[in-house]
Amino acid sequence: MRKLIFIFLIAYCPHLIAQQVVATAGSSFSATTGSISFTIGESIAQTMTSTDKVLTMGFQQPLITVSIISELKYLGYEITAFPNPVSDELNLRLSKDGLNELQYFLCDMNGKVIIQKYLEGLITKIPFSQLPSGFYILKITDGIKEIKTFKVIKQH
Secondary structure: OHHHHHHHHHHHOHHHOOOOOOOOOEEEEEEOOEEEEEEOOOOOOOEEEOOOOEEEOOOOOOOOOOOEEEEOOOOOOOEEEEOOOEOOEEEEEEOOOOOOOOEEEEEEOOOOEEEEEEOOOOEEEEEOOOOOOEEEEEEEEOOOOEEEEEEEEEOO
16 A cells, blocks of 8 residues: 555656755846846756857856955955966966065965965066966965965966
């Protein structure tokens, strides 16, 4: 009798078995031409394409790149790194002059320091041409604390 009830529940009540997503965040946006919503933690379900648009449902997209990992707020100046992805040279730009105490540490993904130098004025050029393709961590410090940390992608 129990087997019969179990088979009945599975065969005739599929709505009882619902899928769930445990998500940490999400949001939705809408305009007159359409709407989109996402949930962090959702896997890719389907990709749809048209002549000028590509939509992959889900949040974990392969082309999303995070470039800033951490940053102290209210510094009174900005630090930017470009281009990212980089092939030959990464430019590190300061929005304020006279910050001679700042230094950078370029590390591989294992945490090994590859280059450690002081910033050179408003724009510092960091050589990447001899490095293999991959992901790198660029930490900017004032000698005591980390000011900003970037994830940099090296491509050929």
